[in-house]
Each structure stands twice: as C-alpha cells, then as structure tokens.
Amino acid sequence: MGMDGNPSKEKTEERCAAVLEAIHYVIKGEKILKRTGLRIGVIPVPREISSDCGMALEFSCKDRERVEQILADEDVTVIGIYALRKGQYSKL
C-alpha cells in the first residue's frame, strides 16, 4: 500500500514511525532531521509496536532512507521502522 506506485495523495503520504533507544535520541533525532528540512513529528510509541512508555519519530515513508541515513550519521541507533497501514503499524 502506498509504495506500489499509486499516486493518490493519501498513499504518497504514508506515515512511518522510527523507534529509538531513549527519549534523548527522539528529541535529538527530531532536532537534526528538522534542521535538514524534513517534516518530522513526535508521537507516543503506538501500542502495537511496543509496550514501552516512550516516544517515536513520525515522518513520511518516502523520506525513510534519508531519515535512516541522517540518524546513522549522528550515531543514533534505530530500533525499528514501522509503517502505518490500514490504521495498524507494521514493521518494515
């Protein structure tokens, strides 16, 4: 869904969530990603991803590669990336 080339706006805007190790890295990640002009949000970690009580970074799935690259350059460990499909997050 959304990655299959269908150009409808809703589908190109498929949202992804990156789960990081700790709140420090979420806020750090948000700051460095926003600096590069990416649209980034901070959301509570969705329940279906983890029972953890932390926050996750949210962004458009089309920016996934850039997001992962920028975080890796800053030594921020990404635990997992999830895509929101049909109201459910699933691991990519």
Next chain:
Amino acid sequence: MIYFDNACTSFPKPPEVVDSMRDYYLRIGSSPGRSGHSLALKAGRLVFEARESLSQLFHVPRSERLVFTCNATDALNLAIMGLLREGDHVITPSMEHNSVMRPLNYLLKKGIIDLSIVPCSEEGHIDLDALKRSIKKNTRLIAVNHASNVVGTIAPVGKIGKISGEIPFLVDAAQSAGAVRIDVEAMGIDLLAFTGHKSLYGPQGTGGLFVREGIDLKPLRLGGTGSKSDSWDHPNFLPDKYECGTPNTPGIVGLGEGVRFVLSQGIDEIRQHEMRLTRSLLEGLGDIEKITVYGPKNPYEQTPTVSINVKGREASEVGYRLDRQFEIMTRVGLHCNPGTHRTIGTFPHGTVRLSMGFFNTQEEVGQVLEALRDIATAP
C-alpha cells in the same frame, strides 16, 4: 548583606533561573521520558536542551555522553567507583576535596587500589614532574581538582591531559565549571565532574559527568529509565545507563537556564570581572598588616576564592564577626579539604575563605576590606 560564600553555593541566582523553575512547575510539572503525553514531551525537551547547553559550554561533541547526577560528589563517585578495579593504581595531587579523597581512600583501605599522592607547592601548584614520575604500568586513573575550593589555584589541566595520554583523566570541575574555560577535547579530559549550584548558577541537587566514548563505567544504580521497559536488563546506552529513577527535572531546568546565562554573558567576560574583583581584594588584603593570604595571590592563577587568616584570631571568630557585625557571609574551617590545609600549612585550624562570584561588585570588595581592617586592628 554581602555574600562572599560563592565557592560553597552561588547566590543570588540570575532571575531567569528561578523563573524557569517556577514556569516549569506552573505549566509542565511532568516527568521526562516516561509517559507519552505532551507535558512529558515538553519536560523531555527541557532536559534535552539543558544537556545540549552544557555540552556547548564544555565542548562535548555528543551530548548523550554528558549524564546528570545529583551533584559533583555523585558524579565523582560514579567516575571513581565505576571505573576502578582491583589492582588499579591512581594518581592524585595532595589538594583534592574529600569528594575525591574519601572514595579513593575507601578503595585504598579495602586493598582494591594503590594510590600515589603528588605534592603541591604552598600556593597549590601541582608538581608536574612528580606526577609524571608517579605513572606506573597499572595506573588506571589520574584525578585532578581543576580549581582549589580553598585557595582557588587553577590546575594546568591541558598539560595534565597531555601527560595522562591513554590513562583516563578525571577532572573535578566543581569550582571551575562556568568560571574558567573548559574544553574536554582540547584539554584531553576523559571524565569531567561538575556541580550545578556554583558557577553554573543552577540550583542545588544538580550536577553531571561527561564520560568520553570508550570509557566504560560500571553503573552504581540500576532501575527504571523509561526505555527498554520490557526487559529486566539495565540499558547499556547513554544517558540512560547512568540516569535511572525520576530525575530532578525542575533542578535540571534551572541548571539549563543557568548555563545559558553563562553562555550569554560569555565565559571570558565572567572571568575578566572575577579577576578584577580578585585583584582588588588581594591588593587590599596585602595592605592590612595582620592578615596572612594563602594561595597564588595572583588573579590569573586562581578563581575568585581567597583564603586568609588574621594574626592572633581564630578563623571561626573572624567568620563570626564578619557575619554578626558586618553581615558578610564567608566560610571558615577546613572546607571539606584537609589535604589542602596540610599543604598550605593551616591544618587543623583552617582559614577564612572569601569566595566571590559574578554578582559581587568592587564596592562590596571595599566593604569587606574595611570590615577585615576593623577586625584585624581591634584590640
């Protein structure tokens, strides 16, 4: 009232420090890194920004390497007790505070470590050749007080950072952080312990430790961090590895604001002002016959902390009269540092410590000198 006890705790604080803490409690009040709601996130951002500001001040390249502690003593304990293992050798100068000497002495008496104490001059200058000669194959730590809490002497940490090489180098910056330039990269500092409530103008109950990448400390406390909550294993990543339990969020918020105050004033401007005060105080004290001044007696070589004694009078009596008769707050005695008083020849009676800060003025220096002249010449 004149406050000359800034080496103990700085007072007053910049108004924005107090406002930020009040604002936090009125508008946020929540804990960072636990719940997922917006107030928790706001609290998380404030703690993050405090960490970033401190990293900027100390030139720490990655702010997660800087962890919050309750105070400098807590940070020094984490560094010393977390690093040292059986058979390690430690080098430290003769003028360390009890917050370094007590953990080291504990490990020494338990037979865990071997300790070399490097002599210092009466002015508090470390014998660097003796320090070099003390290095052994099993030396695992060199621990140095950046600025003396008794006589203000500033240690050449950049030079010691070069001497230490691969040996972990711990700097106790309780008296210097915010008052003297600190660059952990340029100075080769591996572990930097600081407190928030002195020259960083934050509240009591705050402090921290910079831990260089590659230095693995055993955490002294394990517990809840808000991360990896599904596991009984304590996280192995910073800052969570050394920060568990609910943090002192209002304190850290105030500390962050205090650090931004230091950054906005400029560390060089703060230092210039404090050196001018020190010069005036030293010149004035030199003119009072019955007063003995300890330490370098040179504003370039010390923080605005000056120790004195008045001939024929106990330090405690001088401190008492300064307080009751002149409303001047100082600290008398041994200042938790018997090693320094032995080094400068004032053990066990101690000294009267006059310690200034950014908010002191030349007028106050004049009034303190007048009061001391009065006490020194009284029959």
